[in-house]
Amino acid sequence: MTTPTLPASLVENPRLDRWICFQPDRTVRIATGKVEIGQGVVTAIGQIAADELDVPLNRVAVLSGDTDNGPDEMYTTSSLSIEVSGSSVRLVCAEVRAKALERAALRLNCSRDELTVVDGQFLQNGMATGQDYWTVASEIDFTQAATGTAAPKAANLYRVVGRSIPRLDLPAKVSGAAFLHDVRPPRLLHARTLRQPSRGATLATLDEAAIRRAAKGELQIIRDANFVAFVSPVEGVAQAAAAAAPQHATWNNVRRIESAQQEAAWLQGQPSDDRHIGAPPATVATTQRVQASFSRPYIAHASLAPSCALAEFRDGHLTIHSHGQGMHPLRRNLAAALGLPPDAITARHLHGAGCYGHNGADDAALDAALIAMRLPGHCIRLQWRREEEFGFEPVGPAMLVTLHVALDERGRPADWTTEIWSGTHVQRPGTGSGFLLATEAMANPPPEVKPTDPPEARGGGATRNAVPLYDVPAHRIVHHLVLRPPVRTSALRGLGALPNVFAIESLLDDLAARIGEDPVAYRLSILSEPRARRLIEAVAERAGWSGRGPAGSGKGLGLGFARYKNRAAYAAVVAAVTVQESVRVDRVWCVADAGLVVNPDGARNQLEGGIVQAISWTLKEQVRLDEQGISSRDWDSYPILRFSEVPDIHVELTDGAGNPSLGVGECTVGPTAAAIGNAVKHALGVRIHDMPLTRERIMGALLNT
Amino acid sequence: MPAPAEETSMVLAFTVNDVAQQIDAPQDTSLLDVLRNHLGLMGTRYGCGLEQCGCCMVLVDGEPAYACTREVGTVAGRAVTTIEGLGTPTNPHPLQRAFLDEQAGQCGYCLSGIVVSAKALLDRNPNPSRADIVAALDKHLCRCGAHLRILRAVERAAADMRAGRPA
Known part of the structure; x- marks a missing residue:
């Protein structure tokens, strides 16, 4: 028998009692190291456990983020909670279920095959036995390590997973005390x-x-x-x-800084750690070379x-x-x-x-x-x-992305370099290169350490989504990790995925325009991944892409696509905009593929939220600096998207039940920014390369044409 | 000689969620501070203290008011309504029920202020258009992007209340 590959969380926390405990009040406590931050993870983890154990959801109590009683799953990041914690809980519950049935069979002197579980009770050939998880729990050694050898249920047997169970934490939040801030x-x-x-x-x-x-x-x-x-x-x-x-x-x-340092352009030429990742440049028989730069500022x-x-x-x-x-x-x-x-x-x-x-x-x-x-x-x-x-607070780093692309005779990319300048995307103490802030105020502050970025094996930081998912014969990344940005930077939803996808998808539209091709048709001509193709075709159909009007009318339709980290959920987004002096996003369509979805409404909520936040970043947000540091210190100087600016949003999840679950929290942000950038180009006939796409940038771009 | 702070301190009488309250606090204490720290009503939240985010919205005599900057001395003799005055998880106001039905929220920090503003809207306009709701809520920020669900929830609550459906 081969040893199953366990999720990282289960390797780090093998003991069953770190995950599961049958409590005297006839509930089962499921512990997770991932925490509720409004994304619905506690509800989704509960759903997974309820199905695997065959207990009602109201008997599952999820304990989240507790060093005394729960597993160490590091941080709740990278859209990994369902993929890693969810799959760990599923394996643990399957194993405990098998052990419990084994004990019950011994007690009842019957074969395990005669037993089924209904609402946590063990039935023998359909008849009540008086045995359940709670009666046999004391005979199970929960200090044992999980082996992952008990097969979880087949997806077609799920009754709670796949349903839009209302969030367990929401009733308190619309009624009164609900937050850490409210505890006295x-x-x-x-x-x-x-x-x-x-x-x-x-x-x-x-x-x-x-x-x-x-x-x-x-x-x-x-x-x-x-x-x-x-x-x-x-x-x-x-x-x-x-x-x-x-x-x-x-x-x-x-430390004195200057306001010019708030712009991504300042990063170029600063001291940096430089890495070349990927294939050496291909020998391309072409003279068609394209170069374009895009940027995102510091965001909060x-x-x-x-x-x-x-x-x-x-x-x-x-x-x-x-x-x-x-x-x-x-x-x-x-x-x-x-x-x-x-x-x-x-x-x-x-x-x-x-x-x-x-x-x-x-x-x-x-x-x-x-x-x-x-x-x-x-x-x-x-x-x-x-x-x-x-x-x-640590801010999301500014990023400058320059794409160098050699084209073949048909105008398709033959060789691709993504060159990035950015401060680090992770200064979480312990895993990143940062410290808890107040340690710097102590008499003996820890020595300043050279910043690092997450490795590509974990999805990268600045390099996240720097490689296009399209069929590009040769590609590489040149990463300039800028060592001393003017402000503390760290992880913000999607890390480098947003500026990289904004850059890549913007350039693809411009490459299509060079040869007079439709942006959707151009993408499909260089994209062989079936799941990706299906999404682009679907979102174009939903958005009425075939009726897209001519460029330069002041109204625009633009598309953006990415697979988050090139290995998590896929999202294709179309944005419709009206551009007068400023950009208004009128409508957004999104089709996403997240594999097996535990809670469809919860997933849609995440996709919608990612879209709204990305619209806000793309149109409005920039951290401002002055001599003393961050000067945008209230909501007037750091405006975000308001109710009156939120467009209609249509989100659709494809049927992905045949594939493993993929986290959805971050997959829409890059495609949304790119779709807006491309829609603005379509509306104006002019490309704006630098986020946010403000009134000043639009006026500047129009004056330059 | 009394300290300056004590000169303005006096017993203030007003109602909170239809319950008469007498508060002994300096008049310039914020209503938010009084609600949370004197009365233990934690649903009214601190977000910015600048009237910019709406997390602290309450009703004073039925009108939305930012509790973070409202001096408690100015509500003497008035009726204050907080989210706790609308309903509870077991006996929710139609607005609270509609927010749950629509799953209108992510982190939820903005929601109590938004629900309170929505109540003021529905009290004066039982049949608001989408544009009316947007206008009433535009002073509120939501960082998670639950806006469309929130708008749908207010529409649903309005329809439920017009139809006289029990909470």
Whole structure:
């Protein structure tokens, strides 16, 4: 018998009891290291377990993000929760089901084949036996490692998977308290911080008396080198102190930057680590060579809630509640920063606002922990201020992408180079090259390390989706990892996929236009992957592509396509736009292939949300810099898409039940940006290469023609 | 001599979700702070403190108001309604039920403010057009992109309420 290949999460967390526990209240607790960030993962994981165990969904309690009782699955990222955690839960449940039936057969002195499971009860030839999971659970050794040898159910037997089960977490969220921000434990103290303006800055003076006057109430000021926090039993007092503090503090050695550094164009020529990935340039018998550059600026996660954390240090043990994307990595990072052993820390996830990547959540947890260590026995509730969230969260890196393409005699790409300039896409402490923010304010900050980007084996960072999925005989990537961008950068939904897909799909439209071909027909002529072809054909049909009018009318229809990471879900998007002085997206059609879909409505919700967020990035968003750092620190200076700007969106999932599940959270963002860029080109007859596609860029492009 | 903060502190009387409340707080305390930290009503959320996002929307005498900047002294004698005043998971308001029916949300942080604004709209216009709903909600931000589901949910709630369907 061959050993089955286990999902990475199961290899790292082999013990069954890390995943499953039959509880006295006749529920079964399923634990996952992936956390709910509004994407519906808790519901979907519950569905998988309910089907595999044949228990009703209301007997499944999903425990998500708990270092004491759940598996370590690193971070909730890269649209991998269903692929990796879901498949682990499925295998564990199949194995436990088999073990439980084996025990029941022994008890009943019957053959296992006579037993079936209905609503968690074991029936013998259809008759009640009095046996169920809970009666036999004590006879199963849950400390054993999962082997993955019990075959999960065939997909055609699923009864809960594949159904649009309403999200389990949503009722509380439209009724009242539902978030970490809403928890008020006993002995609570509210805290806010004064942030070190930049790494290396030192606090010269702090007028504590002035801050206390502004705070108007009981206030403790905690200082640890260049880390400052204001703590009060009254939230308004801590808030008032923090609001006043910047005017009463002076700093030395503040890093000065220039606003020109906010543009992606600044990256070219900066010191970088350079890599050449892929085939050497092909000898192409052509003189037709094309080069074009595209860019995206720094963009913010711009979570609707400021980052927040609860921390309590009691009897030598630190308990943290956080809305970060990975509790086990957070525990390790806190342990390293605080000099505690990891088992002296418990980290538990509670809901926060959508984060879309690595935002301030983990940093807030360290802020809270630093204060809690100084005030043992109190629960510290640390919340960032709005300007702190915008000003100090890691941002999505600016990217400049230049495509160098040699064409064959038919105008098709014969040789392709994607050249990229970007800061790192992952500075998650532990896995990336970053630190929790407040460690830089300590007396002995960790040494600055050279940034790295995720390897291509994990989908890459800046290089994510840099290779077109089309039939290109020879291709390569030149990656310039810019070492010192002006701001801290880290993971934001899709990483480099959005700028790369925007660049590739824009150029494909322009290559089609060079030889007078329709963009859809041109793509299909160089795309042999059947799943991809089917989507492009389907979305073109839905959008009425055959009736697409001439270019330059002010109305445009554009298409974008990609398979996320070239190995996850496929999405083809068509956007219809009207361009006057600015761009308005009128309608969007999307057809996606995500293989087996656990919760179709949940998947559609993710696809729609990705489309809306990508429209917002493409049309509106850019982090602004001034001498002090990020200057776009509120929603007026960092506008996002509003209700009045959201188009009609039609989303369709193809029937992918014959294929494994593929995560859908990020697959629409690149195709949406590209579809809008191509629609704007169609509307204007002019290509805009740089995001966001603002009124100024449109006027500039029109003036240049 | 009393401290400046105490000079403006007095007992304020107003109703919250039809319950009479007496709050001893400085008049310039934000209504948001009072709702969350004095009354334990956590459905009204802090987002920006700048009247830019709508997470803190409540009704004051039936009109939408940003609780983050509204001084509690200005609601003395008035009626404040928060999301908790609409319904509960077991006894939801038609709007709350419609939001669940449409699965209108992702992270959900924006939803309580949006539902409150939608209630003010439906109270004065039981049959709003899509454009009316967009106009009423345009001051609210949603970062996850659940906008279209939210608009459908408000339309569904309006239809349910016109048809007199019980919550």
